[in-house]
Amino acid sequence: MWDEMTVEFFVNHYNYWMTVILMMIGLYVVVSRGNLVKKIVGLNLFQTSVFMLYISMAKILGGTAPILTDNPNEVYSNPLPHVLILTAIVVGVATTALGLALIIRIRESFDTIEEDEIFDIEQQMAKTSHPHAETPNKC
Amino acid sequence: MLSSLSAHMPVLQVIVLLIAAPLCALFGNRHLAWTIAFIAALAAFVISTFLLGSVLDGSVISYHLGGWAPPWGIEYRIDAANAFVLFIVSLIGVLVLPYARQSIEREFEASTHTYFYTCYLLCLTGLLGVAATGDAFNVFVFLEISSLATYALVAFGAKRDKRALTAAYNYLIMGTIGATFFVIGIGFLYMVTGTLNMADLAVRLAEVGDTRVTRVAFVFILVGMGLKLAMFPLHLWLPNAYSYAPSAITAFLAATATKVALYVLLRFTFTVFQFDFPVQELTFEYVVMPLALVAMFAASIAAVFQKDVKRLLAYSSVAQVGYMLLGVALLTEAGLTAGIIHLFNHAVTKGALFLAVGCFVYQIGSSRLGDLKGIGKTMPWTTAALTAGGLSLIGVPLTVGFISKWYLIQASLETGSLWIAGLIVASSLIAVVYVWRIVEVAYLEPAPEGRKAKEAPLSMILPTYALVAASLYFGINSELTSSAASQAAKALYSATDLAVPPMQLTPSDPPSEGAVQ
Numbered sequence: 001m002w003d004e005m006t007v008e009f010f011v012n013h014y015n016y017w018m019t020v021i022l023m024m025i026g027l028y029v030v031v032s033r034g035n036l037v038k039k040i041v042g043l044n045l046f047q048t049s050v051f052m053l054y055i056s057m058a059k060i061l062g063g064t065a066p067i068l069t070d071n072p073n074e075v076y077s078n079p080l081p082h083v084l085i086l087t088a089i090v091v092g093v094a095t096t097a098l099g100l101a102l103i104i105r106i107r108e109s110f111d112t113i114e115e116d117e118i119f120d121i122e123q124q125m126a127k128t129s130h131p132h133a134e135t136p137n138k139c
Numbered sequence: 140m141l142s143s144l145s146a147h148m149p150v151l152q153v154i155v156l157l158i159a160a161p162l163c164a165l166f167g168n169r170h171l172a173w174t175i176a177f178i179a180a181l182a183a184f185v186i187s188t189f190l191l192g193s194v195l196d197g198s199v200i201s202y203h204l205g206g207w208a209p210p211w212g213i214e215y216r217i218d219a220a221n222a223f224v225l226f227i228v229s230l231i232g233v234l235v236l237p238y239a240r241q242s243i244e245r246e247f248e249a250s251t252h253t254y255f256y257t258c259y260l261l262c263l264t265g266l267l268g269v270a271a272t273g274d275a276f277n278v279f280v281f282l283e284i285s286s287l288a289t290y291a292l293v294a295f296g297a298k299r300d301k302r303a304l305t306a307a308y309n310y311l312i313m314g315t316i317g318a319t320f321f322v323i324g325i326g327f328l329y330m331v332t333g334t335l336n337m338a339d340l341a342v343r344l345a346e347v348g349d350t351r352v353t354r355v356a357f358v359f360i361l362v363g364m365g366l367k368l369a370m371f372p373l374h375l376w377l378p379n380a381y382s383y384a385p386s387a388i389t390a391f392l393a394a395t396a397t398k399v400a401l402y403v404l405l406r407f408t409f410t411v412f413q414f415d416f417p418v419q420e421l422t423f424e425y426v427v428m429p430l431a432l433v434a435m436f437a438a439s440i441a442a443v444f445q446k447d448v449k450r451l452l453a454y455s456s457v458a459q460v461g462y463m464l465l466g467v468a469l470l471t472e473a474g475l476t477a478g479i480i481h482l483f484n485h486a487v488t489k490g491a492l493f494l495a496v497g498c499f500v501y502q503i504g505s506s507r508l509g510d511l512k513g514i515g516k517t518m519p520w521t522t523a524a525l526t527a528g529g530l531s532l533i534g535v536p537l538t539v540g541f542i543s544k545w546y547l548i549q550a551s552l553e554t555g556s557l558w559i560a561g562l563i564v565a566s567s568l569i570a571v572v573y574v575w576r577i578v579e580v581a582y583l584e585p586a587p588e589g590r591k592a593k594e595a596p597l598s599m600i601l602p603t604y605a606l607v608a609a610s611l612y613f614g615i616n617s618e619l620t621s622s623a624a625s626q627a628a629k630a631l632y633s634a635t636d637l638a639v640p641p642m643q644l645t646p647s648d649p650p651s652e653g654a655v656q
Contacts, residue, residue: 030316043315046319050319050326053326054326081326087276095283098290099308102290102311105297105304110304122305
């Protein structure tokens with residue numbers, strides 16, 4: 001297994017190394033940051049690395065856009081992964097929008113977007129015997 | 140007219156809901172929105188019942204979206220396995236709606252009800268789409284449609300308890316990581332095969348064989364789906380999301396969302412990868428099975444110490460997912476059948492339980508054990524439903540829980556592992572403890588002075604009892620579920636058996652009886 005790991009191997013796969021590095025940075029930010037907005041930023045980095053993975057695997061060196069021309073020997077890149085990623089980007093945008101909307105609501109009700117402060121408030125809520133006492137039965 | 144429509148059934152159940160969802164928001168009237176949602180959900184249920192009926196004999200319906208033949212176009216491939224899942228999901232989807240109409244009245248402002256129905260329908264669309272499609276990337280798209288709607292639905296609980304917001308946020312982070320892992324897995328599969336159609340993937344993967352890429356792809360898909368289905372160490376989003384979501388949504392999610400994710404995992408494990416890979420077998424034997432066993436005990440024990448009934452049942456859900464995974468991880472057809480039976484039975488049982496708890500929340504505004512003292516006298520019907528569901532969780536004979544455990548124990552004895560059967564029985568005993576805690580508080584403790592709670596309204600009791608009745612009926616007569624589940628297990632094993640050409644249902648290639656148009 002290890003004898004494949006030559007310098008050439010590293011250089012030839014540099015797009016994948018970049019993907020892996022970006023992915024790890026993204027995941028690390030999601031896990032390590034306490035600020036909710038920064039977590040969303042990390043999530044975006046993580047997703048972007050996957051976009052890169054898809055886009056770079058479809059790219060053919062010297063290939064053009066996949067448009068039908070008179071030249072039957074035209075070299076073109078595989079359009080399918082690119083289209084898939086367009087869909088994935090839309091999903092990513094929707095996720096980010098929803099995440100940010102939730103953060104706004106969290107800020108309004110908890111007055112903070114720091115995870116540990118929210119955790120403290122929630123612990124406090126759990127300790128008080130009646131968390132629902134402020135919304136009494138209306139019947 | 141009808142015959143030409145019936146040719147489009149596999150896609151219709153998704154399309155109808157997808158069109159109805161924005162209509163709910165556009166009309167802006169909550170009563171109209173509810174009617175639209177109910178009609179759409181009912182239509183989806185009728186279609187899925189029809190589909191289940193037509194594939195139970197082992198046939199396969201292949202629908203080509205837009206007339207593009209697979210593997211180039213997107214294919215909707217209905218066999219016994221996903222028809223069964225479609226049936227469960229749409230059944231729960233239609234039952235929860237009348238209940239939701241009543242229960243959300245006291246949970247958040249009337250002006251947002253239309254958006255609630257929109258999200259609900261989108262979530263149902265996504266779940267049905269995931270189950271119906273035969274295209275790997277399409278699974279991701281529908282999974283995210285349902286997940287995004289789910290995050291919003293969980294956040295609707297913020298009016299009652301603001302912790303719903305953080306629960307939804309955490310669910311969003313973990314769910315997105317899970318979905319992205321799944322996409323990475325599919326990306327690797329595409330790299331080595333150049334196709335996204337599941338049946339085609341299976342054929343080509345068999346040619347590619349056991350390479351490092353396919354192993355990595357499998358593990359990414361396993362972890363990604365593990366996050367979505369709350370496999371034991373990846374379940375952290377579940378207790379909060381289930382506790383703080385609106386009652387109707389808790390019941391809906393508990394009965395459907397994790398089940399559909401489990402179906403995707405099964406589909407990929409058994410149909411796409413087809414077990415030719417030793418790494419897969421080893422993963423199930425040495426990773427999934429121990430984790431399932433740990434889930435059965437750890438989550439059950441955690442459930443015993445909860446003070447809130449919703450939370451208690453949420454932890455119990457994690458344990459029950461453990462049972463399903465255990466059945467699957469036995470890696471025999473009997474084990475897979477047991478897992479699928481439990482998938483159905485648990486959906487019915489947990490649906491009934493969460494609906495019953497929702498009735499308490501509706502009437503007394505709380506689901507904490509301390510507030511439910513003596514509730515059995517003032518709300519006898521709801522408490523009886525809760526008790527019946529609890530008995531099914533334990534696995535008492537004449538309930539569906541017993542059927543599940545019976546099949547599971549039989550499957551584990553078949554593989555010669557007596558100790559697994561012993562552990563299943565032992566973990567059921569923990570279920571006795573947490574169910575007893577609810578029953579004890581509800582029936583044996585004196586009610587506090589001055590509680591005026593009445594029985595919940597009929598529109599909430601009826602859906603609850605429909606599910607309770609189902610959990611008793613299928614517990615006594617398990618003919619239908621067991622035959623459907625074993626047919627589903629067979630379908631998962633042999634979905635790519637190309638010796639049986641799938642029934643064509645495209646408009647360009649109509650079946651003989653559909654030719655009169």
